[in-house]
Amino acid sequence: MTMARRAALVFALLLVFSAIGPAPARDLIVGVASVVDGDTIEIHGQRIRLFGIDAPESSQLCVRPTGERWYCGQRASFALADRIGHATVSCQPRDFDRYGRVVAVCFKGNEDLNRWMVASGWAAAYKQYSLDYVAEEVGARRSRINIWSGEFEMPWDWRLQHRRRKSNGPK
DSSP: OOHHHHHHHHHHHHHHHHHHOOOGGGSOEEEEEEEEETTEEEETTEEEEETTEEOOOTTOOEEOTTSOEEOHHHHHHHHHHHHHTTOEEEEEEEEEOTTSOEEEEEEETTEEHHHHHHHTTSSEEOTTTOOTTHHHHHHHHHHTOGGGGSBOOOHHHHHHHHHHHHHHOOO
16 A cells, blocks of 8 residues: 555544544543542542542441441542542543443542542552552552451452342342
């Protein structure tokens, strides 16, 4: 194929894709966020799942070294809400999840909020989908902070158990 034909093909493809427009999952989402839970926010009515992390569910309990049970999922949500405050958040979409939510890396200014949640011990690196935050999880585990301070069930395991209980009824 000649250089001229390649250039014409590239130009034609650019015209087609510019007519279609960019994929909606790639458009930056910017606004004041409200926290749904420790790994989900909402901006302008759009739910956004934080990419590469998994925080305990709001009703999930963790156990402190003293044996005291505490609502670690609820506390993770509060920590994220406190970190965001009333600041503008910008999210870079990566994908959609099976519930149709945008999956994104979100920032407050230049701070990666997904990274902050894992580094602060409020979420685990969701290694099934990404290895981006594994080092932060290792640091939080070593420091034994927040969810890593005692015992807890990984959020993905906790959800699986609770779905089974709901579908099988009380035992």
